[in-house]
Amino acid sequence: MQTTRGKLHPLKTALEIRSCDKLVDFYITVVPVKQSNTVLKIVRQAIPNDGGLDIQHLRRFAKLADLPPEVRATIAAARHVSPTITNTDTGEEEEGVGERVLLVGSINASTKDTLTELLAPVLETLALVVIQVPFLTPTSQEQATRWTARFWPTVYKKSNLFGPHPSLANRAMESIAGEVENWLGLAEEVAADAHEEGRGERVGVVVVERIEGVGRVLAVAADARWLDWPRETNGNVSAHAAMRGVGIVAVGLKAKENLKSDTLSASSASLPASIFRDEPIGETERAYFQPSDKKGYLCHELEIYCTHEPCVMCAMAIVHSRFGKLVFRRKMQRTGGVCADGELGHGLFWRKELNWTMLGWQWCPDGEDKDGEGAVDVNLNA
Amino acid sequence: MTSPVVTWPEDAASMSEGERDVHVRFMREALVMAELALKTNEVPVGCVFVHDGKVIGRGMNATNASHNGTRHAEFIAISEILSSSTPKHHPSILQKCDLYVTIEPCIMCASLLRQFGVRKVWFGGGNERFGGTGGVLDIHLSNGRELGDKGEQRRIESDYEVSGGWLREEAIVFLRRFYVSGNEKAPEPKKEKKERVLKLDVEPVVKRAKVDG
Numbered sequence: 106m107q108t109t110r111g112k113l114h115p116l117k118t119a120l121e122i123r124s125c126d127k128l129v130d131f132y133i134t135v136v137p138v139k140q141s142n143t144v145l146k147i148v149r150q151a152i153p154n155d156g157g158l159d160i161q162h163l164r165r166f167a168k169l170a171d172l173p174p175e176v177r178a179t180i181a182a183a184r185h186v187s188p189t190i191t192n193t194d195t196g197e198e199e200e201g202v203g204e205r206v207l208l209v210g211s212i213n214a215s216t217k218d219t220l221t222e223l224l225a226p227v228l229e230t231l232a233l234v235v236i237q238v239p240f241l242t243p244t245s246q247e248q249a250t251r252w253t254a255r256f257w258p259t260v261y262k263k264s265n266l267f268g269p270h271p272s273l274a275n276r277a278m279e280s281i282a283g284e285v286e287n288w289l290g291l292a293e294e295v296a297a298d299a300h301e302e303g304r305g306e307r308v309g310v311v312v313v314e315r316i317e318g319v320g321r322v323l324a325v326a327a328d329a330r331w332l333d334w335p336r337e338t339n340g341n342v343s344a345h346a347a348m349r350g351v352g353i354v355a356v357g358l359k360a361k362e363n364l365k366s367d368t369l370s371a372s373s374a375s376l377p378a379s380i381f382r383d384e385p386i387g388e389t390e391r392a393y394f395q396p397s398d399k400k401g402y403l404c405h406e407l408e409i410y411c412t413h414e415p416c417v418m419c420a421m422a423i424v425h426s427r428f429g430k431l432v433f434r435r436k437m438q439r440t441g442g443v444c445a446d447g448e449l450g451h452g453l454f455w456r457k458e459l460n461w462t463m464l465g466w467q468w469c470p471d472g473e474d475k476d477g478e479g480a481v482d483v484n485l486n487a
Numbered sequence: 488m489t490s491p492v493v494t495w496p497e498d499a500a501s502m503s504e505g506e507r508d509v510h511v512r513f514m515r516e517a518l519v520m521a522e523l524a525l526k527t528n529e530v531p532v533g534c535v536f537v538h539d540g541k542v543i544g545r546g547m548n549a550t551n552a553s554h555n556g557t558r559h560a561e562f563i564a565i566s567e568i569l570s571s572s573t574p575k576h577h578p579s580i581l582q583k584c585d586l587y588v589t590i591e592p593c594i595m596c597a598s599l600l601r602q603f604g605v606r607k608v609w610f611g612g613g614n615e616r617f618g619g620t621g622g623v624l625d626i627h628l629s630n631g632r633e634l635g636d637k638g639e640q641r642r643i644e645s646d647y648e649v650s651g652g653w654l655r656e657e658a659i660v661f662l663r664r665f666y667v668s669g670n671e672k673a674p675e676p677k678k679e680k681k682e683r684v685l686k687l688d689v690e691p692v693v694k695r696a697k698v699d700g
Contacts, residue, residue, distance in 0.1 A: 335578065342602040343562060355555035362554070378570040381562075383555075403556045417626060418598035421619075425556040425595060440630075442598070449632055451624060453594070458623055460616060486602055 113278055113285060113432065116465035119445035119452030120267035121244050128237040128256070129158070132209040132220060135180060135232060141166060141205055147223050148209050156214025162242040162249075164258040166205040171258055176236050180206065183232040208257065209233065242266060268455055269464055277430060277464050281408065284320050285468050288313055288410040289434055291325060293479055295389050296346070296412045299327030304386065305340075306330060307479055308487045310350040313408040314397050323407065324353035325393040328487075329382040339486065344382040346487070347411065347419035351426050352383030354404050357396025404428050412479050414467075416486035417442035420453040424461050431465045435476050440486045494691065496652025510609055513537055513587040514653045517611070520547040520560065521589045521661050527552070531661040534560040534588035536568055536605075538580060544568035560588060561596040565603060581605050589658035591651060594619035597626035600647065607648045611658030620649045656689040663687075 136144045145165070169177060209220060217233055225231050238257045242264070243249040249261035265271055288311045296309030305328030312324040326349035330340030385394040401407075406429035414433045415423060420442030423431060431443065431454055438447050443465060445452025454465035470477070481487065492511060499507050513535055520533025524547035536544040546564030550556050564586075568576055582604040586592075589611045592600060597619025600608065608620060608627065619626040627647050667685045 338579070338604065339602045341578075342599055343566065348557060351557055352555060355553055358554035380566040380569050403550075403554065416598065416602075417630065418595050418602065421593065421595035421598065421617075422557045425593075425617075427556070442594075449630055451594075451631060456623075458616070486598075 111286060111468050111470040113282060113466040113468050115274055115278070116443065116454060116467060117445055117452070118268035118455040119450065120457070121265075122445040122450070122452065124241045124267055125244075125248065127240040129240045130212040130235050131238045131257075132212060132215075132217070132233050133176075133180070133206050133236055133257075134209055134224065134228070134234070135169075135184075135204050135230070136166075136207045136228065138203050138205055140227060141207065143227055144207060144224065147227065148207070148220075151220060151223050152210040152214045156211050158211055158214070158240075159242070160208070160238075162260050162262065163208055163238055164260065165208055167208070167258045169204060169206060171253075172206060173253075173255055173257075176257070179234050179236060180232065183234045184230070208238070244268060245271070269462070274464055278466065280315070280318060281320070281430065281432070284313075285410070285432055288320070288322070288408075289412065289432070289468060291322070291389075291393070292346075292410050292412045293434075295325050295327040295387070296479060298387050298389060299329065302387070304329050304332045305344065305346070306485060306487070307412070307481055308346045308485075309412045310346045311393075311410040312350045312354055312404065313410065314399075315406075315408060316399075320408065321395070322393045323357065323395060323397055324350050324385070325390050326350040326353055327386070327390065329386060332382060332386070341380055341382070342418065342486075343380050345416065345419050347409065347415045348422055349382050350409060351404060351422055352381055353385060353390075353394060354397075354407070354426075356383045357394070358401060358403075361396055361400070402427070408432070411487070413437055413481060413485075413487035414441035414443050414447075416440050417449065417451060417453070418486070420451070424453055424459055424463070427461050428463050431463055432468055433466075434468050434470075435479060435481075436467060437483075437485070437487050439483055492654065493656045493689075494652070496650065496655075498650040498652070509540075510587070510650075510653055513542070513585075514589070514609065514611060516542055516545070517587045517589050518654060518657055518661070520545050521658065524548050524560075525661055525665055531665050532560045532588065532590045532658075534564050534586060536564050536581070536584045536586055538584045543572075543576070543580075543584070557595065559593065559596050561586065561592060561599060565599070578603065585609060587653070589654075590614050590662065591618040591620055591622050593617035594624055594626060594631075597624070598630075601626060601630065601645050604645050605647055607650070609653050610649070610651045611653050612655040612662070613651055621651065659689050660687060 212235055220233055239252045243259055243261050244265045244267055246261045249259045252259040263271055292309040292311045296307045299305040300307035308328040310326050311322055313320045314323050326346050328346045329344040334341045385391040404426035408430040409428050411433040413435045414437040441447045442451050442453045455462045516535045517533045521531040525531035529551050530548045533547045535542045544564040544567045546560035548560050549558040549563055569578055584605055585607045586605050587609045591610045591614035594617055614622040624631040627649050629643050663685055
């Protein structure tokens with residue numbers, strides 16, 4: 106197996122994707138540092154509890170110099186035109202000395218007139234302007250940095266309301282990082298076999314069980330949609346690689362159960378004819394088939410490594426099977442069911458309304474970020 | 488299994504009595520499969536595929552017996568249709584089939600039906616937890632893509648029609664009977680079994696505009 110270097114990229118959940126652009130209109134105003142407490146007190150009385158909005162991710166006071174240029178320009182413009190501004194209008198160099206900008210409150214929580222009435226007595230110069238700020242808390246430091254540069258100083262609190270907790274996700278990523286290339290390489294290998302032998306599309310998966318930090322393969326499965334099947338339309342939909350991976354693990358569990366109740370008749374020969382391809386096919390799949398030693402429930406907390414982002418059916422099959430971690434190499438922009446930022450946007454690996462969530466990553470090899478030999482038709486349901 | 492229909496789904500309003508009876512008859516066949524599942528300690532969901540007015544395949548949930556969380560009724564029925572008949576049916580027969588299933592297909596099955604190209608899905612109870620034809624996602628329409636503000640749905644290839652609410656009370660009571668006794672295979676039950684009470688009254692369906700073809 107050839108070794109390349111690459112990186113795991115945590116997948117964004119549907120909620121993260123949807124929440125990231127949400128902005129709300131807020132009033133801000135310039136306040137002399139000395140008066141900041143007095144003004145904040147008035148604002149808090151005028152808009153109790155920030156009008157029900159959670160703005161803990163936004164700095165309450167900011168230095169003018171720390172604001173994005175557009176916001177500074179808006180403030181400067183307001184001061185020029187505002188008849189009440191007289192003293193600090195001295196140009197760029199001295200801008201903001203001894204002053205802070207206060208995030209007052211949502212435009213829905215109070216009116217400009219009310220705020221002006223309350224603040225005018227304490228602020229010699231009052232310039233209430235409206236800017237857009239991020240509505241929801243950021244889910245990464247990068248996002249916070251981006252928002253700070255574009256909207257308003259934003260703090261990342263090392264939590265994620267819309268996805269797995271960052272520290273948990275990081276620990277999980279460290280636990281698999283050293284093995285990912287290996288498992289994906291194996292998946293590539295069976296995918297290539299299936300493709301060359303005409304059994305299926307060039308798609309493969311590897312199912313791994315991790316006990317005390319050590320990963321072990323339970324099943325390796327390639328796509329088998331064309332095995333004993335007319336070569337038209339979509340082939341045997343139930344024989345996608347991920348469905349087969351799940352099926353092979355199940356056969357392992359079933360064999361163990363039968364062994365226990367000493368009915369050793371679980372050979373596939375006794376099974377009725379079906380469209381399911383739940384037995385290992387070909388040398389590699391057979392060589393790696395090794396049922397778990399544990400008495401597991403479905404694929405509870407197992408890991409699945411996929412050459413391609415699974416389709417909607419397979420993504421949901423992986424959720425139903427209660428996998429703990431999912432890694433894929435090539436994103437299927439049009440048909441993938443895992444990612445939230447593809448064309449479909451389902452983000453099935455982590456959706457609060459489903460009864461199971463898992464951690465998900467895309468693995469990207471270093472250098473030119475190409476699909477390599479394993480590229481498939483963009484419309485394929487992998 | 489001869490109890491009268493408690494409530495008619497919205498789609499039944501524009502149908503003749505004869506037409507409604509046809510759908511009820513096939514839904515009863517699906518309920519027979521659900522009952523079989525219940526008796527064998529499986530989540531009681533059943534289905535039948537109908538081709539030219541005849542049932543050509545039956546399925547029931549079999550996840551516990553198979554240790555495979557993907558063995559839903561729809562998979563079992565399709566497998567039967569495409570592997571057990573002599574001579575074998577060509578997979579394209581599914582494009583001329585209607586599916587009657589006691590509970591709305593989950594997201595996985597909705598995608599399976601889309602990829603095999605089924606003609607129409609008739610279901611009983613909605614599936615707010617996993618439903619793929621209106622419950623959670625609309626896989627039957629544009630593969631569940633979120634559509635723009637236009638509201639008008641552009642039909643694309645392999646979209647299929649869906650009609651829900653057929654004998655839903657009976658389908659839901661089956662599910663309740665199962666969950667009251669508890670899925671012994673699932674880990675960590677949320678409630679002690681003795682605390683569970685079988686409710687037999689089914690709340691009326693809340694109008695869900697999404698579930699119509």
